[in-house]
Every structure is written in C-alpha cells, then in structure tokens.
Amino acid sequence: MLCALAAILIALMGLPLHRMSADVEINYNEGWNSYKQAMVKNGTPLYGLPPGSLTGATSYPPLSFHLVSWLGNGNGFKVAGRWISWIAWIATGTFILLIVRKQGGSIEVALFSFLLYLIGISLLVPGYIGMNDPQLLAEALTTAGLYLYFKNPESRWMLLLSALAFCLAAFTKQTLIAFPIAVAADVILKSRKLFAAWAGAMVGFAATFAILSVLVDGRYFLAHLTFHRAYSLRYAWHHNVHLYLVIVEAVLLVAIGWLICAVRPRRIFLVMFVVTQVIAFLLAGGDGVGLNICLNAFAAAVILCGVALADAEAVTDGMRAAIPRLQLLRGALMFLLLLGITVHVPGRFRENMDALRALPAQKSEFASALQFLRSEAGPALCESPLLCYESGKQFEFDPFSVNDGLKTGRITENDLAQVLRSRHFLTLQIKLNPGEASQSEDELIQARSHTTGALLPFEKNIFTGNLMKELVENYRIAYRNSSTVIFVPR
Helix, strand or coil: CHHHHHHHHHHHCHHHHHHHCCCCCCCHHHHHHHHHHHHHHCCCCCCCCCCECCCECCCCCCHHHHHHHHHCCCCHHHHHHHHHHHHHHHHHHHHHHHHHHHCCCCHHHHHHHHHHHHHHHHHHCHHHCCCCCCHHHHHHHHHHHHHHHHHCCCCHHHHHHHHHHHHHHHCCCCCCCHHHHHHHHHHHHHCHHHHHHHHHHHHHHHHHHHHHHHHHHCCCHHHHHCCCCCECHHHHHHHHHHHHHHHCHHHHHHHHHHHHHCCCCCHHHHHHHHHHHHHHHHHCCECCCCHHHHHHHHHHHHHHHHHHHHHHHHHHHHCCCCCHHHHHHHHHHHHHHHHHHHCCHHHHHHHHHHHHHHHHHHHHHHHHHHHHHHHCCCCEEECCHHHHHHCCCCCCCCHHHHHHHHHHCCCCHHHHHHHHHHCCCCEEEEECCHHHCCCCHHHHHHHHHCCCCCCCCCCCCCCCHHHHHHHHHHEEEEEECCCEEEEEEC
C-alpha cells in the first residue's frame, strides 16, 4: 500500500512540476500576489491607504509578501512564490509524519499519513501546489506549531517555539486559528502555569507582529484584513463543502470513527478536528473562497487517521496471542483509506494529462497576449492580473474586488459604466470561459450582452449584460486568442 501511494503521488506530481517553470497564470492569485510583493520590494506600504473601490483590499497579512519579495525579484516573484509553495506542501506532510510518530505510530504508519496528506492535497487543490500563493506556507507553519507542542508539551521552550510558529502562520493567512485553539484547550487543563507562559508568548508575538505590520506596512492594516465580502451558503455547499466531503469521505469516516470508538480519546484531537471542520464549513461561503479553506481541516483529519492507525497497531501488538484476527485491523483501516482516496485519482490524473498537453499552447497564448499588452501604452485593466503585472502596468483595477463590490452594493453598474465611458483604460483584457473559446467575436459579444453568466451567486462575470453593451460601445476588440480578448478604445 505504501508503494501504491508513492506511485500515485509521483504520477500526480507531473503537472505541478512542469507548470512551475512555465510562464502562464496558474490562478488569478498569482498576479495579485505579484503586485503586492512588488509593493513591498519598492517600499510601498501594503496598508498605507484605505481599501479602494476599484483596487480592493490587501486581504492577507504581510508575512508572505515580505518573504517572497526578499527571495524574488521582478518576474522572479512568481518563481520564488511557486517554490515556497512546493516546499511548504512537502513540509506540512513531513510535520504530519513527525506528529504521528510522536503519537506512537510506526514508521510505516507515519509514512502512510505523509503520503495520504500529499495525495489528498493533489486531489483537493492541485493548482495550489507550486503556485505563488501563501496558503500552503501558512499550512506548513501552523502544522509546525502543532508538532513543536507535541514534541514536548511540558517544555517552556517548545511552548514558546510553538506559539511563534502559530503567530507566523496567522500573519501569513489569518484564518489558520484552529490548531492554536486546540493547543490552548489542552494546555489550560494540564497546567495553568504552562498555559500562562504559552498564552503570554502568543499575545506577545501577535502584538509584536501587529505593531510591525502597522509601522512598516501602514495604519489601515485591520481595515484591509476585515474588509467585508459577499457570502452565500448555497455557494459554500455546491462549490466547496460538497466536493470536500466527496473527495475525503473515507479520511473523515476513519477520523470520526476513532473519536467515537477510541478507548482513550485525547482531548486535543477532538478539539482540533471539530474546530477545523467548523471553521472550514463556516468560511466556505465567502466570495472568492475555494477548497483551500478546507486544507487545515483535511490536515487535522489525516493526523487523526494516523493516530487511529497507531492505536490499532498497539492493539494488535498487545493482543496478538489472544485474538489473531485483530492483526488485520490496521491493514483494513489502511486499505479503506487507500481505496477511499485513490478512487478519485483516475479522474484527476486524466485532467492533469489534459492540462499537460494544453500547457505549450497556454504558454504561447500567454506570451502573445503579453507582447500585445507591452506594445500598448497607458493604463490597462486585466481580468488576468499576471498579464498586467508582467507587461509593466500599474495596479489600478482588481477584478475580484470589483465583482465582489457589485454583489455587496459597494459598487454599482453605473459606476463601472462611467469608468468605461471615460476610456481611462487604454487596454482592457477579458478572460474567456472554456465554452467561449470557439465563439466568433460577434457571438461572444451577443452572448455576453444578453446573459448574467451566473449559475451560482458567485459565478457572475463582470462584463456581461449592460456592462458588456457599454464596453462594446466604447471599445473594440484588438486582440483575440482562445483564452483572452483585449479591447482598445474606439
């Protein structure tokens, strides 16, 4: 089973490895993060101004932007961020391996947990592996904090280092609070003195990082991090929660089964599992939120599975002479997990192979669109921010924030119509949906002018309906490929 998991992981790693060095936009976040990393490099405060109506908020804490700006340079931000993400993915799996070993798991069980986590991430969010985004870095830091606590819960130095890792994670991605909550619940019931030391370290580190964020990155730090987003329970279920449950159901079943049946259930694991799942489900309905919100919940479930296997291993070793059939328990649980996670592998592998075959064409189209944007002077609006960033355009329009503003009422269609009528943007790039690739220019304009493009509340394109009509009245198509259309003023 270990060999089978290792072979699956190697097969699934092909796409991320090939894509890391490719000059393409893996995800919208890559261009947005590059702009923020460039701000840090240039000494521009990330939170120096209030969130803008067209530029939105810097909705992440500053740590990842400083790290990538220090390691990268210019277009190298993308490469540095991708490598950090890749290393963090492996590091999180390694910390899970170490935690399972500390809980009594054999090396086989620990390796099984390591491979289970890495494959699970490859199935849940393959685009985040080797992508310029802070999510996996934050996951590695918070899991490191949990491991440091397990390494020696009675050591004040380990508690101090654990608090530091948790705070670093929170100042990379502010939603990763479940593991420190679990540690707090465990420590306070063990020793009030140790809890006071750990909590004091947490408060001290958090206050220090917050003060530095305000002093270095701007006084509107909290205004940016608490910027309101649209929310939809329907979106949460259809787009995130349902898919998460389907992909990792076997992992969740084993984790829940252990919590119910364990002879000595450990409080920290119960709190950790419940809090991670609740936070993931509550936040899954936020605009722009994807399956990455479930990664911490998945890590907690994998850790519980590793502990369940370790306990099954201890039972079979202790009762082998009395009940020979118990020797099958660990193998049966491992097979259930293997079957439950790998049933989704063929579909993902097929998608990865299709993406690999399409990668050369994507690189060519990205380079062609980039060359066109570089040849056009003046401000640009890009639904693919990496195109605008690498063509040297200023960040004046954040499509995600504008789209969210339309849903929450911060921005009206008339506000955007005025922007289009002013023709301030001398180039305007629209990202095409897969179904629009084969449409002619007239068909594309006609279809977008008479639809909202919405199947779910948060799947609406900006330039549809009246805004598409306003766009074609003031702009004409000057460049087109299968994934991008670029407009210039009439």
